[in-house]
Amino acid sequence: xxxTSHHTExxxxxxxxxxxxxxxxxxxxxxxxxxxxxxxxxxxTSRVVNQVSWSAQxxxxxxxxxxxxxxxxxxxxxxxxxxxxxxxxxxxxxILFNGRELTTMPDGDMRALRGRDIxxxxxxxxxxxxxxxxxxxxxxxxxxxxxxMSREQARARATELLTLVGISEAERRLDQYPHSFSGGMRQxxxxxxxxxxxxxxxIADEPTTALDVTIQAQILELMKDLSLRLGITQVMITHNxxxxxxxxxxxxxxxxxxxxxxxxxxxxxxDPRHPYTRGLLRSVPRLxxxxxxxxxxxxxxPPDVSRLGAGCSFAPRCAYRTAQCEAAPPVYAxxxxxxxxxxxxxxxxxxxxxxxxxxxxxxxxxxGAPLLSVQSLTKHFKAKAAGFGASSLVRAVENVSFTIEPGxxxxxVGESGCGKTTIGRMILRLEEATQGSVMFEGEDVLKASAxxxxxxxxxIQVIFQDPYSSLNPRINVGDIIGEPLRVYxxxxxxxxxNERVAHLLQQVGLLPDMAARYPHQLSGGQRQRVxxxxxxxxxxxxxxxxxxxxxxxxxxxxQIINLLxxxxxxxxxxxxxxxxxxxxxxxxxxxxxxxxxxxxxxIAERDDLYASPLHPYTLALIDAAPVPDHELERTRAPRxxxxxxxxALSPPQGCVFHTRCPRASAECKTGTPALRExxxxxxxxxxxx
Numbered sequence: 001x002x003x004t005s006h007h008t009e010x011x012x013x014x015x016x017x018x019x020x021x022x023x024x025x026x027x028x029x030x031x032x033x034x035x036x037x038x039x040x041x042x043x044x045t046s047r048v049v050n051q052v053s054w055s056a057q058x059x060x061x062x063x064x065x066x067x068x069x070x071x072x073x074x075x076x077x078x079x080x081x082x083x084x085x086x087x088x089x090x091x092x093x094x095i096l097f098n099g100r101e102l103t104t105m106p107d108g109d110m111r112a113l114r115g116r117d118i119x120x121x122x123x124x125x126x127x128x129x130x131x132x133x134x135x136x137x138x139x140x141x142x143x144x145x146x147x148x149m150s151r152e153q154a155r156a157r158a159t160e161l162l163t164l165v166g167i168s169e170a171e172r173r174l175d176q177y178p179h180s181f182s183g184g185m186r187q188x189x190x191x192x193x194x195x196x197x198x199x200x201x202x203i204a205d206e207p208t209t210a211l212d213v214t215i216q217a218q219i220l221e222l223m224k225d226l227s228l229r230l231g232i233t234q235v236m237i238t239h240n241x242x243x244x245x246x247x248x249x250x251x252x253x254x255x256x257x258x259x260x261x262x263x264x265x266x267x268x269x270x271d272p273r274h275p276y277t278r279g280l281l282r283s284v285p286r287l288x289x290x291x292x293x294x295x296x297x298x299x300x301x302p303p304d305v306s307r308l309g310a311g312c313s314f315a316p317r318c319a320y321r322t323a324q325c326e327a328a329p330p331v332y333a334x335x336x337x338x339x340x341x342x343x344x345x346x347x348x349x350x351x352x353x354x355x356x357x358x359x360x361x362x363x364x365x366x367x368g369a370p371l372l373s374v375q376s377l378t379k380h381f382k383a384k385a386a387g388f389g390a391s392s393l394v395r396a397v398e399n400v401s402f403t404i405e406p407g408x409x410x411x412x413v414g415e416s417g418c419g420k421t422t423i424g425r426m427i428l429r430l431e432e433a434t435q436g437s438v439m440f441e442g443e444d445v446l447k448a449s450a451x452x453x454x455x456x457x458x459x460i461q462v463i464f465q466d467p468y469s470s471l472n473p474r475i476n477v478g479d480i481i482g483e484p485l486r487v488y489x490x491x492x493x494x495x496x497x498n499e500r501v502a503h504l505l506q507q508v509g510l511l512p513d514m515a516a517r518y519p520h521q522l523s524g525g526q527r528q529r530v531x532x533x534x535x536x537x538x539x540x541x542x543x544x545x546x547x548x549x550x551x552x553x554x555x556x557x558x559q560i561i562n563l564l565x566x567x568x569x570x571x572x573x574x575x576x577x578x579x580x581x582x583x584x585x586x587x588x589x590x591x592x593x594x595x596x597x598x599x600x601x602x603i604a605e606r607d608d609l610y611a612s613p614l615h616p617y618t619l620a621l622i623d624a625a626p627v628p629d630h631e632l633e634r635t636r637a638p639r640x641x642x643x644x645x646x647x648a649l650s651p652p653q654g655c656v657f658h659t660r661c662p663r664a665s666a667e668c669k670t671g672t673p674a675l676r677e678x679x680x681x682x683x684x685x686x687x688x689x
Contacts, residue, residue, distance in 0.1 A: 023057050023058065023059040023060050023249075026057045026058055027057070028055035028056060028057055028096075029056060029057060029058045029097070029098060029200055029201060029233045030055060030056050030079070030095075030096070030097050030201055030233065030235070031054075031055040031094075031095070031096040031097075032052055032053055032054050032055065032075065032079070032093070032094075032095055033053050033093055033094045033095075033096070034051050034052070034053055034092060034093040034094070035049055035051070035052045035053070035075065035078060035090065035092070035093035035094070035095060036049055036050055036051055036052075036090070036091040036092040036093055037049035037071075037074050037075070037078050037083065037088065037089070037090055037091060038088070038089055038091040039087050039088045039089075040086070040087050040088075041087075041306075043306065044306065045306075046305050046306035047091065047257060047305065047306075047308075048069075048071050048074050048257050048305050049071040049074050049075055049078070049257050050071075050256075050257040050258045051092075051093070051258065052071065052075055052093070052254070052257075052258065052259050053093075053259065054252045054259065054262060056201075056233050056235060056250075057233065058200070058231055058233055059227060059228075059231045059232070059233060060233055060234075060249050060250065061224070061227060061233075061234045061236060061247055061248050061249050061250075062233075062234070062235050062236065062248065062249065062250050062251075062252065063236045063237075063238060063243075063244040063247075063248035063250070063251045063252070063265070064235065064236070064237045064238075064251075064252045064254060065237075065238060065239060065241070065244060065251060065252070065253055065254070065280070066239075066253055066254035066255055066280075067239070067255070067302050067553040067554075067555060067556075068239075068302070068524070068553050069256075069302050069305065070254040070255050070256060070257065070302070071254050071256075071257040071258070071305075072205075072237045072254055073205050073206075073237060074088075075254075076120065076203045076205055076235065076237060078090055078095065078103075079095055079097075079102065079118070079203065080114055080118065080120050080203065081102065081105075081107075081110045081114060082120075090103050097113070097117070097118065097201070098117070098200065100113075112146070115142045115145070115146055115197060115199075116142070116146040116147075116197040116199065117197075117199050117200050117201065118199055118200070118201045118202075118203070119193075119194035119195070119197070119199040119201070119202050119203070120194070120202070120203045120204075120205065121187075121190050121191055121194050121202060121203070121204045121205065121207045122190065122205055122207075123205050123206040123207065125178075125186035125187045125189065125190045126178060126186060128190060129178040129186060129189065129190070130178075131177065131178055131179060132177075133177075134174065134175055134176065134177055135162075135173060135174055135175075135176055135177065135178065135181070135189055136155060136158055136174030136175060138189070138193065139158040139161060139162070139174070139189065139192055139193055139196060140154035140155060140157075140158050142193065142196050142197055143157050143158065143196050143197065146197045147197055155174065157196065158170075158174055158192075158196075159171050159174060161192040161193075161195060161196055162174070162188075162189070162192055164192065164195070164226075165188040165189075165191050165192045165195075165222060166188060166218065166222060167185060167188055167189075167192075182215075182644055182645065184212070184215035184218065184219065184644060185644060187207060187208065187215075187219055188219065188222070190207070191207075191219065191222065191223065195226065195230075195232075198230070199232065200232065200233060201232070201233045201234075201235070202223075202232055202233070202234050202235070203234075203235045203237070204223065204234060204235070204236045204237065205237045206237055206238055206239070207219065207223075207236075208220060208238075208240075208243070212415040212416055212580055213415075213580060213581070213582065213621060213624045213625050214415060214620060214621065214624045214641040215415075216243070216624070217623075217624035217626075217641070218641070218642070220243060220246070220247055223247075224247050236248065239553055239554055240626070241280070241281065241284050241554065241628035242284075242583075242625065242626030242627055242628045242633075243626055244265065244628070245265065245269055245626060245627065245628050245629055245630045245632075245633045246626040246633040248265045249264065249265060250262070250263065250264050250265065251263060251264070251265055251268040253268070253274065253276065253277045253280070255276050255302070255313060255314055256302060256303050256305055256308060256313035256314070257305050257308075257313075258313065258341065259331075259339070259341070260274045260276050260277070260314065260340070260341045260342070261273060261274040261276070261277045261338070261339060261340050261341065261342075262338060262339045263334075263336065263337070263338035263339070264336070264337075264338075265630045266630050266631070267336060267338055268630075269281065269628065269629065269630040269631075270630065270631070272348065273334060273338065273340040273342065273345040273346075273348055274314075274340050274341065274342045274345065274348075275314065275318045275319065275320050275342060275344075275348065276298070276314050276317075276318075278348060279296070279297075279298040279317075279555065280298070280554060280555060281628065282295075282296040282297075283295060283296060283297050283298060283554050283555045283557070283558035284554050284558075284583075284628045285557070285558070285561065285581070285583035285584045285586065285587050286583055286627060286628060286629075287582060287583045287586060287610065287622065287625055287627055288627050288629065288632065294562060294565070295558040295561055295562055295587065296558070297555060297558040297559045297562060298317055298555040298558075299317060299559075300316060300317040301523050301525070301526070302523075303316070310326070310327065310328050311325050311326040311327060311328065311329065312325040312329040312341070312342075313329075320342075320344045320347065320348070322343065322344070324343045325343060329341045329342070329343070330343065332345055368405050368406055369405070369406075370403035370404060370405055370439075371404055371405060371406045371440070371441060371541060371542060371574050372403065372404040372427070372438070372439070372440050372542055372574065372576075373402075373403045373404075373437075373438075373439040374400060374401055374402050374403070374423075374427070374436070374437070374438050374439075375401050375436055375437045375439070376399050376400075376401055376435065376436040376437070377397060377399070377400045377401070377423060377426060377433055377435075377436035377437075377438065378397055378398055378399055378400070378433065378434045378435045378436050379396045379397040379419070379422050379423075379426060379431060379433055379434050380393050380394065380395055380396065380434045381393070381394040381396055382394070383649060392649050392650075394648045394649055395598050395648060395651060396419050396422045396598050396648060397419040397422050397423055397426070397598050398419075398598045398599050399436075399599075399600075400419070400423060400436075400593075400595075400600055401600075402591075402593055402600075402603060404542070404574050404575075404576060405574065406541070406572055406574055407568065407569075407572040407573065407574060408574055408575075408590045408591070409568065409574070409575040409576075409577050409588050409589045409590050409591075410575070410576050410577065410589060410590070410591050410592070410593060411577050411579065411585035411588065411589030411591070411592040411593070411606070412424075412576060412577065412578045412579070412592075412593050412595065413579060413580060413582060413585055413592060413593070413594055413595070413621070414580070414594060414595035414596055414601075414621075415580065415596070415645055416580070416645075417597070417645055417648060418595040418596050418597055418598065418645075419595055419597075419598040420578045420595060421546055421547075421578060423576075423578075424462070424544040424546050424576060424578055426438065426446075427445065427460070427544060427576065428457075428460065428462055428544060429445060429446070429448075429453055432446075433446055440456065440459070440460060440542065441459075441541075443456075445460070457538075458488060458538040458539075458540065459538070459540050459541045459542065460540060460541075460542050460543075460544070461535035461536075461538060461540040461542070461543045461544070462535065462543065462544045462545075462546065463528075463531050463532055463535050463543060463544070463545045463546065463548045464531060464546055464548075465546050465547035465548065465550060467519075467524070467527035467528045467530065467531040468519060468520075468524075468527055470531060471519040471527060471530060471531065472519075473518065473519050473520060475518075476515065476516055476517060476518050477505075477514055477515050477516070477517050477518070477519070477522070477530050478498065478501050478515030478516065480519075480530060480534060481501045481504055481505070481515070481530065481533050481534050481537055482497045482498070482500075482501045482537075484534065484537050484538055485497050485500055485501070485537055488538065490537070490538070490539075498515070500537070501515055502515065504533040504536055504537055505533055507533065507536065507567075508529040508530075508532050508533045508536070508563060508567075509529060509559070509563060510526060510529050510530070510533070514526070523556070524552050524553070524556065525552055525553070525556030525559060525560065528548060528549070528552060528556075528560055529560070529563070531548075532548075532560075532563065532564070532567075536567070536571075539571075540573070541572075541573070541574060542573070542574045542575075542576075543573060543574070543575050543576075544575075544576045544578070545564065545575050545576065545577045545578060546578045547578055547579055547580070548560065548564070548577075549561060549579075549581075549584060550579065550580070550581065557584070561584065561587055561588060564588060565587075565588060575588070577589055581625075582610075582621055582622060582625050583625065585606075586606060586610055589606050590605070590606055591603070591604070591605055591606060592604060592605075592606050592609050594609075594615065594617065594618045594621070596617050596656060596657050597645065597646060597648060597651055597656040597657070598648065598651075598656075599656055599685065600675055600683075600685065601615045601617045601618060601657065601684065601685055601686075602614055602615040602617070602618045602682075602683065602684045602685070603675070603682075603683045604679075604681065604682040604683065605681060605682070608679070608681075608682050609682070610622070614678055614679075614682065614684040614686065614689055615684045615685065615686050615689075616657070616661050616662060616663050616686065616688075617657050617661070618684075620641040620660075621641075623641075624641060641660055642660060643659060643660040645660075646659060652669075653669065653670065654667075654668050654669045654670045654671055654672060655668045655669075655671070655672060655673055655685075655686075655687070663686075663688050665687070665688075667687050668687055671687070673685045673686050673687045
C-alpha cells in the first residue's frame with residue numbers, strides 16, 4: 001500500500017497546507033445557465049455544449065473534468081467571448097458574471113471586462129505568448145490598457161507580479177523573450193499576466209498539463225495560495241484527478257457536451273453517482289495502490305457530438321444501461337447540493353469497493369540473463385553560442401548504466417531535459433552516443449553496421465509519444481502496419497499481408513475494418529494502438545516506449561497501459577518505459593531509474609523505490625505527485641520542489657541536484673557523489689546516505 005510516513009506532517013501543519021475549506025455560501029460570482037454552443041462545419045451544425053449549468057462563488061475553486069471533446073474548453077471560451085465566429089455561436093442560455101449578462105454584452109464592454117475582471121490561463125504558454133515581444137511588454141500591456149498605468153508604473157507592477165509568481169531576478173527577466181524561459185517559468189508568466197489587473201475570476205484551462213510533476217506542484221500551490229489571499233474564484237479545467245482531489249472545492253463532470261454529475265470534491269471522490277464519473281476514477285493510475293492491480297477502463301470511445309440520439313449519450317459504454325436510458329436523460333437533484341444525470345444513481349456503489357474488486361495482474365516474471373545491457377552511456381551535444389561566441393558543450397547524458405531482462409520493464413523517470421528520450425534514441429541509433437555500449441543479446445548495437453542495424457531493428461522497436469506525428473497521414477492504417485511486413489518480406493504478400501494486418505489490429509483491440517481508415521479519422525487512443533500494432537508487426541523482443549500515454553485521456557490511458565502489460569505477458573516482451581508520470585510507471589515497471597540533468601540519481605526494484613525512496617530527488621518527485629483521493633490529500637502536506645531545473649549548458653558544480661536539494665551541504669557543492677549500492681539492488685547517488 002501507499003507509504004505515507006514521508007508524506008505527512010503533524011495534523012495541524014497538514015491542515016494548513018492542504019485543500020482549503022470551501023467558502024461560506026454566498027451569491028455566485030459566475031453562473032452558467034443552460035448554455036448551448038454550436039459550431040457550423042461542412043457536415044452540418046454540431047452542438048458541442050448542450051444545456052450546461054454550473055456556478056462558482058467568490059474564492060471557490062471549481063474543477064471541470066471529462067475526456068477530450070466533452071465541451072470543457074468550449075464552455076470557457078464562451079464565457080470569455082472568444083468563440084471563433086461565425087462558425088461558433090452561443091445557441092441558448094445565459095452567462096452571468098457579477099450579475100451582468102455576458103452573452104448579450106457589446107464587444108467593447110466585453111473587451112474591457114476580459115483581462116481586467118476575468119482572466120484566462122491557456123494550456124500552452126508558448127503559443128499564447130508573443131515570441132517577438134519581451135516578457136515585460138506582455139505583462140505590462142494589460143496594465144496600461146485596463147488600469148491606465150504609465151509605462152514606469154506598469155514596469156514596477158510587472159516586476160512585482162513576476163516576483164509574486166516565484167520568478168527570481170524579476171527586473172532583469174522583464175527584458176528577456178519567451179524562448180529564454182523554461183516551460184514552468186512561461187506558465188508563471190501567464191499567471192502573472194492573468195493576475196495583473198486583480199481579476200475576480202481566473203479560468204485555468206489545463207494550465208499544468210505539459211509541465212513536470214514538480215513544476216505542476218509549484219504552480220498549483222501558487223494558484224491556491226493566491227485564491228486564499230486575494231479571494232479569487234478559479235475555474236480549473238483538467239483531466240488530472242490528483243490535482244482535483246488536492247485543490248478543488250467542487251467538481252463538474254462533463255461528457256459529450258453535457259454535465260453528467262456535479263458535487264463537492266468529497267462527494268465525487270467517495271460516492272460518485274454517475275457511471276461515467278465512477279469509470280474515470282477507476283481508470284486513474286494511482287501511487288497508493290499495489291502494482292499488481294489491473295486498471296479498470298471505460299471501454300469504447302467518446303461519441304461524435306454531431307450524431308447524438310435522444311437517450312443518454314453514455315449508454316453505449318455503460319454497464320448499468322437499461323431500456324429507460326433510451327429516453328432523454330434526466331438531471332436528478334440529490335441531497336447535499338449534488339446533481340446526477342443517471343436513472344440508476346442510487347444503485348452505484350462506492351469507488352473504494354470498486355477498486356478493491358478489480359482484477360489483478362499475473363505475478364512478475366523472474367527475469368534472467370539481460371536481454372539489453374547499457375553500460376556507461378554518454379551523450380554530449382555541441383551547442384552554438386549566440387553571435388560569434390565559442391560553442392558550448394551540452395552534457396545530455398552522463399555515464400548511464402542499466403540492464404533489462406526478458407519479459408521485464410525498466411521505467412525511466414525524471415523531469416523534462418534529464419536525458420530520458422536521448423537514452424531511448426541512442427539505443428535505437430537515432431542518436432549516436434559519445435561513448436559507452438548498448439549490448440543487445442550480446443551484440444553492441446552502437447558498433448553495428450548499417451546493414452546489421454536494419455536486421456536488429458526488427459527486434460528493437462519504438463512507440464512514440466505522439467502517434468499523430470509518427471504515422472504517415474497520406475497512407476491508410478493497413479499500409480502503415482503492412483509496410484514493414486512487405487519491406488522485410490515477413491509475409492508472402494497480398495492476402496497474407498492483409499490477414500496479418502487484421503490479426504495485429506485485433507491484437508491491439510481495433511476492428512479489422514479500420515485498416516481502410518487514415519490517421520486523422522482515428523481518436524488519439526486508436527492512433528496509439530496503431531503505433532503499437534506497427535511495432536509488433538516485426539515480432540520484436542524489445543520496445544522503447546517514449547511517453548506513450550502522456551497525451552491521452554485517463555480512460556484511454558488505462559486501456560493502453562493494460563494492453564502493453566497484456567502483450568508483455570503474452571509475448572515475453574521487454575520494455576524501456578520512458579515517462580514523467582510516476583503512477584503510470586508504477587503500474588508497468590519492474591525496476592525504475594530516476595534521472596536528473598543527465599545523471600542517474602537512484603535505481604531500484606519498483607516496490608522498494610516507491611515504498612522507501614533514498615534520494616531526496618526521488619522523494620521530491622513522489623511528494624509532488626497528487627493522489628486521486630480527497631481525504632488523503634486533505635491530510636497530506638504538499639512540499640513542492642523549489643527552484644527551476646538548471647541549464648544543461650551550465651550545470652551546477654558538484655552534485656547537479658544540490659541547488660534544489662533540502663539536504664545539501666558544502667560537500668554537495670564541490671564533490672560529485674557516486675552511484676552506490678545502499679541496500680541490496682538499491683543504488684543511489686547521495687553523500688547523505
